Amino acid sequence: MSLLTKASLVMTPNAIKESKVYSIIPSSGNGDFTFTRGTLASSTLNNDAGLIETVPYNLVTYSQDYTNAAWGKVNSSITANSTQSPNGTNTASSLIENTVNNVHYLQRASAVFFNANADYTFSIYAKPNGRNWIALQITGFGSVYFNISTGTIGTVSVAAITPSIQSVGNGWYRCSMKTNITVDNANLQVFLAIGDTIGSYTGDGVSGVFLWGAQFVQGSSPKDYFFTTDRLNVPRLNYDTVGGCPSLLLEPQRINILTYSEQLDNIAGWTGTAINITANSIISPSGVQNADKIIPNTTNYFHYLSKNMITVTNGIQYSFSIFAKAAGYNYLLINTTTGTSSGIAGPLIDLSNGTVIGTYGGNNYSAKVTVFPDNWYRIDLLLTTNAILLSLDFNVFPTSTIATFSGNGSSGIYLWGAQLEAGAYPTSYIPTVASTVTRNGDVSNKSGISDLIGQTEGTIYIEYAPLTLSIIAGSNIISIKSTDNTNSVTLFLDVYADFPHFTIAIFKNSVGNYYSPFVSIPNLNFRKLAFVYKSNSISLFENGIRTYNNNATGIIFPFSSNFANLFLADVNPQGAKIKNVQIYKTALSDTECAALTTL
Amino acid sequence: MKISKLKYADKETAMADLLLKNVYVKHTFNDEETLIYGEGIHAVVEIGLICINQPTLEIGSIYNNQPTLEIAPIFTDGYHYDVMSEQDIDFGDNEVVVNNPKHSFLGHNVITVLNE
Numbered sequence: 001m002s003l004l005t006k007a008s009l010v011m012t013p014n015a016i017k018e019s020k021v022y023s024i025i026p027s028s029g030n031g032d033f034t035f036t037r038g039t040l041a042s043s044t045l046n047n048d049a050g051l052i053e054t055v056p057y058n059l060v061t062y063s064q065d066y067t068n069a070a071w072g073k074v075n076s077s078i079t080a081n082s083t084q085s086p087n088g089t090n091t092a093s094s095l096i097e098n099t100v101n102n103v104h105y106l107q108r109a110s111a112v113f114f115n116a117n118a119d120y121t122f123s124i125y126a127k128p129n130g131r132n133w134i135a136l137q138i139t140g141f142g143s144v145y146f147n148i149s150t151g152t153i154g155t156v157s158v159a160a161i162t163p164s165i166q167s168v169g170n171g172w173y174r175c176s177m178k179t180n181i182t183v184d185n186a187n188l189q190v191f192l193a194i195g196d197t198i199g200s201y202t203g204d205g206v207s208g209v210f211l212w213g214a215q216f217v218q219g220s221s222p223k224d225y226f227f228t229t230d231r232l233n234v235p236r237l238n239y240d241t242v243g244g245c246p247s248l249l250l251e252p253q254r255i256n257i258l259t260y261s262e263q264l265d266n267i268a269g270w271t272g273t274a275i276n277i278t279a280n281s282i283i284s285p286s287g288v289q290n291a292d293k294i295i296p297n298t299t300n301y302f303h304y305l306s307k308n309m310i311t312v313t314n315g316i317q318y319s320f321s322i323f324a325k326a327a328g329y330n331y332l333l334i335n336t337t338t339g340t341s342s343g344i345a346g347p348l349i350d351l352s353n354g355t356v357i358g359t360y361g362g363n364n365y366s367a368k369v370t371v372f373p374d375n376w377y378r379i380d381l382l383l384t385t386n387a388i389l390l391s392l393d394f395n396v397f398p399t400s401t402i403a404t405f406s407g408n409g410s411s412g413i414y415l416w417g418a419q420l421e422a423g424a425y426p427t428s429y430i431p432t433v434a435s436t437v438t439r440n441g442d443v444s445n446k447s448g449i450s451d452l453i454g455q456t457e458g459t460i461y462i463e464y465a466p467l468t469l470s471i472i473a474g475s476n477i478i479s480i481k482s483t484d485n486t487n488s489v490t491l492f493l494d495v496y497a498d499f500p501h502f503t504i505a506i507f508k509n510s511v512g513n514y515y516s517p518f519v520s521i522p523n524l525n526f527r528k529l530a531f532v533y534k535s536n537s538i539s540l541f542e543n544g545i546r547t548y549n550n551n552a553t554g555i556i557f558p559f560s561s562n563f564a565n566l567f568l569a570d571v572n573p574q575g576a577k578i579k580n581v582q583i584y585k586t587a588l589s590d591t592e593c594a595a596l597t598t599l
Numbered sequence: 600m601k602i603s604k605l606k607y608a609d610k611e612t613a614m615a616d617l618l619l620k621n622v623y624v625k626h627t628f629n630d631e632e633t634l635i636y637g638e639g640i641h642a643v644v645e646i647g648l649i650c651i652n653q654p655t656l657e658i659g660s661i662y663n664n665q666p667t668l669e670i671a672p673i674f675t676d677g678y679h680y681d682v683m684s685e686q687d688i689d690f691g692d693n694e695v696v697v698n699n700p701k702h703s704f705l706g707h708n709v710i711t712v713l714n715e
Binding site: 041436 | 600626628631633635641642644645646647648649650653654655672674681683700701702703704705706707
């Protein structure tokens, strides 16, 4: 019999929506985790497209709530929940014309374009409700008429638009238009029409269409529909291997203090010395043509782009990262005036193969290179500041040993996505423009599940990988707590004795005891962990082996208050990737725990 | 969700007020005391000093191992924080309105405009 039949809660992060990570067990939804971040975020390397994209990819807020003030109704009205939508729920709205002789439309004003000069696709599901025609329009970029009774495409206003219409059943069609957007702001509009190109007419006050599932995405396909409200609390699924299982990415709060992180030609943010900069020269790791080219000029000198005099906190660690790609020259020196050295002091990276080949000045700041598609590399380094100001230079070298030279005026290096964040390791990319920008920490938990948690004994299982081993003390991984937080059982990462290791903390009436195998964690690999608690016993299993067991009489259960809440990485979060969480209301046997945690 | 932009005389004054208002709360774990967010707090961002000019180094000085300031930084008075919270918190005179923010939360500047 599978151990899963004993589990009271199982969460594998395969299915998500805004503010929620679905659990497999229980199937009632009572075990679904809540998720909050409060800001947008970027995907990491291994999303399904291999691109750095905004999460969620649907850039439209309130994608099926057209009563929201974000959607304007012009000579028309919206009635929510009017009929069954394509997904079978009663969530489709009706757009009804009024009686004026004019255009009648739904409008999403000032739609969010994060990158101009890129392909975008606008789509919406539509079904006749007295009117058989609609037109989609992106203001300034053209329109397309659709017959949603016959499923045919009508007039397309400009050749740059690629329209499509697809039947999805029950009279519904998904209408879409793709075009290249060259500005950073435009309106998305859905017009009612009484025929091809007849979008202005006298309405009858009762006719219209049903609408559902508006989506606006970067790229040339409409993508699977992703429901949105405010877009701020979408969990991120990370894939470490192609075709593998995703993990829930939980990153701590970080702030990118480099302004104009993509606009390296902006003189408010960057300074060039003996270089020319060609903006938007090539497609960046985001899939958009917005990476800049740094081109040494013909002056016989150093050739570098600088971020001068950044205000930082003295004496702490900062992680710097930037995406780079060879463009005729292969060598990039990243130089900084912080730390114990200055001058030409920093790692030298060979962009022909993504290797750190050495340093100038003797400090490579623990430089690392991560490979991205299309010969892009993300280079990151770790600095410790020794002042409240810091400068960064990006020098172009023609060879690994020549620093001063005359450029040929065309060869150079592509750069994109610079980031400097306080912390011991780099996190996902945070785009900036004129101001520094914070991505809040990811928070996921489940409250009110005392019926799913063992009160007198139990087993907690998690498949988990840390994002760093440079941790601060007491970085929680998973925890069960009473509602008043006075009683808890927590698995956390600790650095007591100066090496990272797992520890279990048991708090009773706010008094804690700690139990650890004191085995150093050697790497950032995924590991399967289970801890078992019961009266006068605590055990920890890791990858099939019992690494800790204590049967001391001081470990007492039950507590006076019920365990009711489950938290992931809630205190001193240092980041985590989580593939699986399971709760058992019983203390599994050693054999069962070994089987559960075997890789 | 509310975003409060705060200005204090210095970091010590700021931390005292943020603790007083339960923006930060003290948390003891494994005999070590740390600060964690209070109930309803989604983010606290320590912006610190705000530089209002562009300081520069003398050209080439960093390549002589002698980085030398050409233009020294000028900081506004005060020590700055941004707080994102579910609840309204009365920060009194420490809450300021800014026209040219030096910091934002990812997506919030845009979303605010869109929802107006």
